[in-house]
Amino acid sequence: MAIKTYLQAISDGLREEMRRDQRVFLIGEDIGVYGGAFKVTQGFQQEFGEDRVIDSPLSETAITGACTGAALMGMRPVCEMQFSDFVSCAFDQLVTVAAKQHYRVGTPVPIVVRLPSGGGFSGGPFHSQNPEGFFAHCPGLKIACPATPADAKGLILSAIRDPNPVLYFEHKHLYRRIKGEVPDGDTAVEFGKARVHQEGSDLSIITYGAMVYTAEEAAKAAAEQDGTSVEIIDLRTITPWDREAVLASVAKTSKVIVLHEDTHTSGFGAEIAATIAEEAFEHLDAPVVRLTAPDTPIPFSPPLEKAFLPQVEDVVAAIDKLSAY
Amino acid sequence: MATGTLVDVVMPQMGVSVSEGTITRWMKGVGDTIEADETIVEISTDKVDAEIPSPASGVIKELLADEGDTVPVNTRIAVIDTGGGGGNGGGGGETEPAQAEAEGPQAAAPPTADAPPEAPATASPAPPAPEPAQTPAPAAEAGDEDGDDSGRTFVSPVVARMLAEHRLDISQIPGTGRGGRVTKKDVQTFLDGGGGGQAAPAAPEAPAVHDVPHFAPPAEPEPVQAQPAPPPPPAPPPAAAPAPPAPAAVPAQPAAPAPVSDGDVEVYQFNTIRKVIARHMRHSIDTAAHVTTVIEVDMTGIVGLRKKWKPVYKERYGVNLTYIPFIARAAIDAIGRWPWVNAEVQGETALIKKHVNLGMAVAIDDAKGLMVPVIHRAEEKNLVGLSRSVIEMADKARTKTLTPDEMAGGTFTITNPGVFGVLMGTPIIPEGQVAILDVETIVKRPVVVTDEHGNDAIAIRHMMFLCLSYDHRLVDGAYAAQFLAQLKENLERWDENAFGL
Numbered sequence: 001m002a003i004k005t006y007l008q009a010i011s012d013g014l015r016e017e018m019r020r021d022q023r024v025f026l027i028g029e030d031i032g033v034y035g036g037a038f039k040v041t042q043g044f045q046q047e048f049g050e051d052r053v054i055d056s057p058l059s060e061t062a063i064t065g066a067c068t069g070a071a072l073m074g075m076r077p078v079c080e081m082q083f084s085d086f087v088s089c090a091f092d093q094l095v096t097v098a099a100k101q102h103y104r105v106g107t108p109v110p111i112v113v114r115l116p117s118g119g120g121f122s123g124g125p126f127h128s129q130n131p132e133g134f135f136a137h138c139p140g141l142k143i144a145c146p147a148t149p150a151d152a153k154g155l156i157l158s159a160i161r162d163p164n165p166v167l168y169f170e171h172k173h174l175y176r177r178i179k180g181e182v183p184d185g186d187t188a189v190e191f192g193k194a195r196v197h198q199e200g201s202d203l204s205i206i207t208y209g210a211m212v213y214t215a216e217e218a219a220k221a222a223a224e225q226d227g228t229s230v231e232i233i234d235l236r237t238i239t240p241w242d243r244e245a246v247l248a249s250v251a252k253t254s255k256v257i258v259l260h261e262d263t264h265t266s267g268f269g270a271e272i273a274a275t276i277a278e279e280a281f282e283h284l285d286a287p288v289v290r291l292t293a294p295d296t297p298i299p300f301s302p303p304l305e306k307a308f309l310p311q312v313e314d315v316v317a318a319i320d321k322l323s324a325y
Numbered sequence: 326m327a328t329g330t331l332v333d334v335v336m337p338q339m340g341v342s343v344s345e346g347t348i349t350r351w352m353k354g355v356g357d358t359i360e361a362d363e364t365i366v367e368i369s370t371d372k373v374d375a376e377i378p379s380p381a382s383g384v385i386k387e388l389l390a391d392e393g394d395t396v397p398v399n400t401r402i403a404v405i406d407t408g409g410g411g412g413n414g415g416g417g418g419e420t421e422p423a424q425a426e427a428e429g430p431q432a433a434a435p436p437t438a439d440a441p442p443e444a445p446a447t448a449s450p451a452p453p454a455p456e457p458a459q460t461p462a463p464a465a466e467a468g469d470e471d472g473d474d475s476g477r478t479f480v481s482p483v484v485a486r487m488l489a490e491h492r493l494d495i496s497q498i499p500g501t502g503r504g505g506r507v508t509k510k511d512v513q514t515f516l517d518g519g520g521g522g523q524a525a526p527a528a529p530e531a532p533a534v535h536d537v538p539h540f541a542p543p544a545e546p547e548p549v550q551a552q553p554a555p556p557p558p559p560a561p562p563p564a565a566a567p568a569p570p571a572p573a574a575v576p577a578q579p580a581a582p583a584p585v586s587d588g589d590v591e592v593y594q595f596n597t598i599r600k601v602i603a604r605h606m607r608h609s610i611d612t613a614a615h616v617t618t619v620i621e622v623d624m625t626g627i628v629g630l631r632k633k634w635k636p637v638y639k640e641r642y643g644v645n646l647t648y649i650p651f652i653a654r655a656a657i658d659a660i661g662r663w664p665w666v667n668a669e670v671q672g673e674t675a676l677i678k679k680h681v682n683l684g685m686a687v688a689i690d691d692a693k694g695l696m697v698p699v700i701h702r703a704e705e706k707n708l709v710g711l712s713r714s715v716i717e718m719a720d721k722a723r724t725k726t727l728t729p730d731e732m733a734g735g736t737f738t739i740t741n742p743g744v745f746g747v748l749m750g751t752p753i754i755p756e757g758q759v760a761i762l763d764v765e766t767i768v769k770r771p772v773v774v775t776d777e778h779g780n781d782a783i784a785i786r787h788m789m790f791l792c793l794s795y796d797h798r799l800v801d802g803a804y805a806a807q808f809l810a811q812l813k814e815n816l817e818r819w820d821e822n823a824f825g826l
Contacts, residue, residue: 286481
């Protein structure tokens with residue numbers, strides 16, 4: 001057990017799996033010589049060589065298509081979108097080809113697409129998005145959104161070993177900011193199993209990714225303010241997502257905030273809120289509250305970006321409002 | 326995520342309008358082995374009692390509801406382990422050796438589309454917390470709200486559920502939510518016996534009666550005793566006054582009946598059937614304008630015919646020929662002439678039914694319960710068919726194997742207390758119908774008969790009363806009387822050729 005950053009944990013997971021399984025290779029823009037835009041793969045090319053750590057041309061379509069083909073030939077490719085925003089170029093390869101291959105033909109497509117995502121450092125509209133909602137709507141894809149270093153490693157291992165195409169959203173704002181204990185060795189984390197980030201009895205916050213920490217700070221503030229006890233559920237993966245854990249928490253607290261950094265309309269929070277309404281209606285003591293970014297592109301200006309992203313104060317305000325309901 | 330080895334047993338939907346069912350009896354316990362289609366549980370619903378077959382073979386892993394519990398349709402009530410290894414989650418496929426796919430046929434990969442867990446498995450329906458004894462809050466509390474109490478009128482889903490589960494009166498619970506709304510916490514605090522300084526000063530140790538689940542509602546006027554099932558709490562003090570006196574003026578409830586010692590009374594908790602009967606009977610009385618008219622029928626001819634044909638029926642058709650098929654057939658034929666007794670009233674509209682779906686009241690459970698199976702399109706059946714249907718339906722009712730469809734859609738009902746020797750009755754009309762025919766006993770009586778020459782004589786005849794209760798909203802006395810007269814004529818001038826032989 002060692003304390004590592006979120007970024008180190010991803011890096012370690014990739015490295016260990018590449019050492020364990022010769023079929024695993026990496027491909028992406030500037031991931032080789034340069035070590036990746038965020039240095040997740042720094043030193044990889046020296047260890048594994050150019051054949052297993054491939055610098056690709058600037059074409060997300062080509063990267064994803066190549067991965068799909070390699071996977072069909074028995075490989076276990078892991079590609080990187082330099083920023084998750086660029087995945088829109090690979091949409092067709094993922095949604096039309098990779099996601100439907102097993103359904104159409106019966107052959108699995110075990111690829112992993114790494115997607116550095118999220119805002120918080122003035123990246124502007126092309127370098128800050130959280131596009132998981134597009135893909136959550138597509139049957140045939142799996143989606144992971146780890147929040148902790150331990151999960152970052154555990155889920156990258158599971159993602160590589162999964163026979164399905166997996167989108168692995170790694171939040172850029174967590175890379176070096178978040179440190180945590182990462183168990184040594186082979187510590188794959190199962191998809192579809194949420195994690196109770198902290199237990200509470202008055203209200204539940206259902207979230208994932210970087211917003212887990214926003215929720216945590218808000219919960220701390222609310223507890224200090226008037227003793228409100230907030231439960232935080234970290235979904236870890238949104239396809240599949242852990243309904244049982246969410247519904248159990250709703251049954252316990254009867255008040256829910258669904259929190260994510262993605263924009264509002266058709267964000268994954270809508271699915272969670274709808275499921276709660278359908279399956280836990282009789283447990284509700286207040287309306288389900290969705291706390292998300294507004295339906296606009298992400299602003300470049302730092303004050304505007306702050307206004308755009310759900311902040312700790314926003315969550316505290318929502319907690320107060322729900323508590324008083 | 327399904328593990329592939331665990332199979333859920335859910336409360337089945339026993340008919341379109343059925344929303345919940347009560348576990349009557351578990352046939353298996355945890356750890357028992359069960360075969361697919363073997364009965365695992367007996368349930369009881371508004372519409373039907375039924376034995377539920379197991380969906381799979383295996384070992385009972387969990388029973389998630391107790392006998393007596395009423396749970397919504399599709400709630401998981403049991404889990405069967407079908408064997409075949411441990412229950413590690415699938416979906417991720419993470420334990421699968423990586424080589425398997427590269428070499429062999431690609432059989433192992435599950436499509437992701439099936440990844441989401443299929444079982445909703447909402448958290449367990451009832452909080453496990455034992456229901457504590459509680460005392461009513463002072464009535465004054467309710468009126469004491471500061472300022473705006475608009476919120477009091479809104480009841481959230483979870484509060485509504487808790488009120489129902491614990492049979493609480495919301496007006497007794499102080500609300501602390503927005504606008505004075507009663508929140509889940511308020512209910513919980515109230516249940517926990519006070520807290521927040523709001524609850525009534527605890528009355529001197531409430532009698533043990535109040536520890537019994539479901540029987541501590543402050544508003545419950547009756548000093549309900551313990552259910553028979555749970556073992557008595559340790560050394561209950563001799564029942565004290567059941568309602569702890571509230572300090573403030575509770576609107577005077579009718580004085581509780583004098584306490585009775587446990588030995589004097591057996592407390593019978595209504596079962597599902599009883600509850601349904603009670604509700605339907607009350608509702609029918611409250612809506613239909615009940616009138617009962619009686620006619621006397623000379624059954625001598627039928628008695629003779631039955632005697633003659635009974636052995637033949639037994640031999641040819643294997644059915645026991647009773648009087649009911651005769652009366653049913655005669656009533657159906659009379660309906661043909663007087664169709665308004667085969668109808669339904671909806672507000673100020675009557676639906677006159679084209680087919681006679683004949684309800685047959687059947688006593689079950691030693692006459693402590695009643696079921697009304699329905700012979701659909703009874704007008705299409707001759708005496709043989711009716712005989713067979715009557716026997717079949719009665720058997721199914723007694724063995725509780727009727728399906729919801731076999732109990733639905735009745736348009737006219739016959740009840741037959743006459744078998745017990747009674748002379749007259751004023752039955753309650755089943756809901757959704759406008760008439761019910763009460764068949765009474767057949768007795769030999771001295772009767773004045775007139776021959777074709779107009780000579781009167783006293784003769785011994787087999788006489789029977791038929792009592793028709795009908796809904797005066799639709800059917801007037803003259804109409805009902807003429808229906809009965811037609812029925813009488815059909816029986817007294819029975820056409821032997823109509824036997825379908």
